[in-house]
Amino acid sequence: xxxxxxxxxxxxxxxxxxxxxxxxxxxxxxxxxxxxxxxxxxxxxxxxxxxxxxxxxxxxxxxxxxxxxxxxxxxxxxxxxxxxxxxxxxxxxxxxxxxxxxxxxxxxxxxxxxxxxxxxxxxxxxxxxxxxxxxxxxxxxxxxxxxxxxxxxxxxxxxxxxxxxxxxxxxxxxxxxxxxxxxxxxxxxxxxxxxxxxxx
Numbered sequence: 001x002x003x004x005x006x007x008x009x010x011x012x013x014x015x016x017x018x019x020x021x022x023x024x025x026x027x028x029x030x031x032x033x034x035x036x037x038x039x040x041x042x043x044x045x046x047x048x049x050x051x052x053x054x055x056x057x058x059x060x061x062x063x064x065x066x067x068x069x070x071x072x073x074x075x076x077x078x079x080x081x082x083x084x085x086x087x088x089x090x091x092x093x094x095x096x097x098x099x100x101x102x103x104x105x106x107x108x109x110x111x112x113x114x115x116x117x118x119x120x121x122x123x124x125x126x127x128x129x130x131x132x133x134x135x136x137x138x139x140x141x142x143x144x145x146x147x148x149x150x151x152x153x154x155x156x157x158x159x160x161x162x163x164x165x166x167x168x169x170x171x172x173x174x175x176x177x178x179x180x181x182x183x184x185x186x187x188x189x190x191x192x193x194x195x196x197x198x199x200x
Contacts, residue, residue, distance in 0.1 A: 002035070004092040004142065005064050007054045012083030014041070017052065018200060020082060025075035029056050032067025038198065040106065045194030051087060053196065061091065090147035092155060095121055098129035099138025103159035107166060107195050110144075110153045113188040120186075127182060128156070128173065135169030136160045153191060163195065 011017040018039065026037060036057045042048050058064035068089075095118075116124065125141050132139055140157045144150045160166040173179050182188075 001059075002094045003058050003061055003064055003145075004094060005056045005058065005068055006090045006092060007056075008048070008087040008089070009052045009054065010050070010085045010087055011052055014052070014199070016082045017079065017084050020075055020079050020084070021054065022200075024078060025071040028071040028074050029067045032070055033058055033060065033063035034067055035059065036101075037200070038101065039200040040196040040198050043105075043195050043197055045196075046192075048087075048194060052199070057094075064091070088148065090150060091145045092142045092147070093145045094140060094142040096125035096141040097138065098125060099133065099136065099159075101138055101140070101159050103137045103161050103198065105161065105163050105166070105195065105197050106157060106159045107170075107193060109156045109158075109193045110150065110191045111156075111188050112152075112191060113154055113183075113186045116186060124182060124186070127178060131173035131176060131179065132158060132166075132169050134172070135162065135165030135167070154188075 009017070021039070029037060034056045038055045040053050040055075042051045042053070045051070056064070056067075058067070121141070125139070128141075129139055136158045138159050142155050142157075144153045144155060147153075158166065
């Protein structure tokens with residue numbers, strides 16, 4: 001099982017944030033057991049447009065917590081002086097992944113649904129990916145474990161190099177009869193969707 005700590009931030013100077021993060025925070029996260037770090041900026045996302053998301057993957061919640069504290073202690077004062085503010089921090093349990101995390105752009109969709117067994121969850125991921133793979137490099141499926149009002153929501157992150165292809169694949173998937181039936185079976189209801197660009 002793996003976990004993702006998703007920090008949403010606002011920064012008055014994006015370049016300054018990236019420089020401070022790479023120089024001060026990244027080493028602390030990696031030393032604390034972080035397997036991968038992705039930084040993105042929301043392009044379309046309602047009131048979150050322009051926000052920065054730093055997503056860090058860990059194999060342990062305890063390790064993630066210790067590393068996050070260490071990174072905040074080291075980078076926090078300098079980041080705040082540079083105009084960086086924390087909007088939210090969430091913990092996601094990663095359940096399934098298809099394809100790769102490569103791509104200049106991506107989307108993040110949140111839905112509510114009925115509980116599923118691991119086998120059902122995997123079958124659903126296979127179905128969704130069979131359609132989304134036409135316009136995406138990869139998808140990761142998970143659930144918000146500790147995320148305030150978002151706790152319990154399912155989340156799908158999709159990576160692509162072509163936003164038009166992603167949009168077309170998504171439209172085709174949601175109009176597919178098998179997908180419609182599966183979503184009805186589990187009472188799956190989209191709650192929000194955002195589109196982002198990768199920064200690092």
